[in-house]
Amino acid sequence: MKFPKINLDKLKNEGTGSVTAQERRKFLKLGLTVAGVYAGGKILSLTSAISTVHASGGGADFIKKYPYNPHYSMIIRQSLCIDCEKCVDACNSTNQVPEPNYRTRILTKKYTGKLDKQVEFIPVLCNQCNNAPCVRACPTRATYKDPVTGIVRMESKKCIGCKTCMLACPYDARYFSVERRAVDKCDFCWEKRLSKGEKQTGCSAACPTGSRTFGNLTDPENIVYKLIHQLEEQVWVIRPADDTKPNVFYMKGNMRSVENILNEQKFKYFDPNIKS
């Protein structure tokens, strides 16, 4: 499949799987975003992933700054996840989330007809959406987007327990916590770790393969910045059609490509702050 002319209106949801790095570079040079191009509801091209995190992205305008600083994000390198669930355990103990509740879980995807990889594990957690449906739905502002960190948090005492937010969330990231008498969710470990000066979340620190990589999207030196802005590999978000502008990104991400990216040997990464 090819994109003969870059015409956003004519783009179909045919996937970006075969868009070469060269073509992607072309998109970037033109300053275009490819929002909404996805296959099977999940693949989003590199460029649209970037526009996704902008509070008011879209069109041909790249916004020069991310809305928050630090802009906490997580990038999940799917092919590195081995389903050890150490992250789930770490999360449960760090944030006191007793069974059967969870803030994060690992989904399993089975491929048939592929020789190299039969199973893939997909860790999911709250996306700390920039355009969070849960925040809009809550009648009492018990759940809110923290204006400083951009983390979607809970003010438990205001929660009436109507559970509208649980239905509004397109990522099944919320549950009613009996202990807190309120709905609870992943807060990127803000309360237990980040606010106390730690740099990693419970789950990312516990991840033995580096599948979960947590960091700051505004800092060009940060690994998350580098992984998301590289040109070699596709980056996508889950359920892009819901337009929630998530802050959890996904890529296949094997070890080699990461090394390359970090050493900047072979590939340059894309910097949205510099217009080419």
Add this chain to the structure above:
Amino acid sequence: MTGRMVNISKKWGFHGVEALKDASPGYKMVMGFFVLLTLAGLAVGLHALFVGYHHVYGVTRQISWGIMISAYIFCVVTSTGLCIVSSIGHVFGGEAFMPIAKRAVFMSIIFMFGGFCIIFFDIENPFRMAIWNVFSPNFASNMWWMGTLYGAYLVFMVIEYYFLLDQNHTLSRLMGFFGLVVGIAAHSNLGAVFGMLHGRPFWYGPYLPIYFIFSAAMSGGCAILFFTTLGWKINPEIMNQRMERAVKAVTQITIFLISVIIFFTIWKILTGMVSEGKQLVLMSLLTGSYAVNFWVFEIFLGMFLPLYLLIRSKGNNFNLILWATGLMMIGIFFMRYDIVVPGQMESVYHSLGVVEEANLLTYTPTFHEIMGSLFGIGFIGLAYFAGEKMLNGHQLEEHEIVPEGGYICPGCGAIHFMEEGETEEDAMKRHHRIW
């Protein structure tokens, strides 16, 4: 114009608890049944509250709204519907609809309270709602608007009812108008609570807010017919020709509204079949685990059977109307359930093609949830039967000013005028030839 004041009802208005004491033993037994049902529902609800909802309710993280929200919606839909249909008469002056007004407004208030009874045992922290809805409002939230507008709606309806009892028709009309406007806003907002959830394709879109209004009107027509004909069974005196005319008019409008809802349902299915996100859920309604709910209850009991029976009744056969609308009420409950629960059946990760969410999610109501819902239904039944006696069949007027040359028709209760040299009987005959 000069006129004389004529009492048209010897037993108008509030009759107090005395009226209940005079009721027949059978009536007392029916009331006793509803007392027990309400108390049992309350007891089980309190038990659930005490041991923790998560232990005894069937709702889960992914299907977090179950039968109780459906029952709540059933109640508030009916309440709004009663308000909409009765407003044709006492707000917009449709003469034929006048006699049903009082019972309709009364039941509308009762249904609202019934809904609150149910939601009390569904929302985890109902008391916080009273505080934070006021001090921390989120104006972008449909849920906030729904709660606030329904609160205002209830206030207007209560004031309106007071003025109806007080025979102050100007103010009752004004309040009725406000009640109607706020009620429709509240109700379409309830539809939007579902319709504005992006991630739920079965609900998302403007369909539900619009559907809710029409569906409410249909429920309202059904409820008016049901409670009026039941009232006639209890006390045949409430039927006079005016009331018969009203029943006929409401029957006609209900037939029309059922047809509208059939039309809505057909298009929901047809459009949904070509939408990837809706098809799976629709198939479970058409041929899957919700097929009985859908075909037997929603379609047959809720639409086709009442449509047929109401047309056959010609608006005159009250027994038939009573059956038609009684069964229809059951069907309508399933209609609500078929919106709320199936809309959550498809996990948000289903489209990702993962093993964990390959199947549709399931939900079965538990005993506690059913009893919690029956708490509200029992309360409504109790209030209805008590109201029929204590308010003496909800007759509209205490007295009427009869102008010179007119008289109150003993048959229809309306004012007739005699022409020169005519007797009352001649006038009545002449008058009623059109009927």
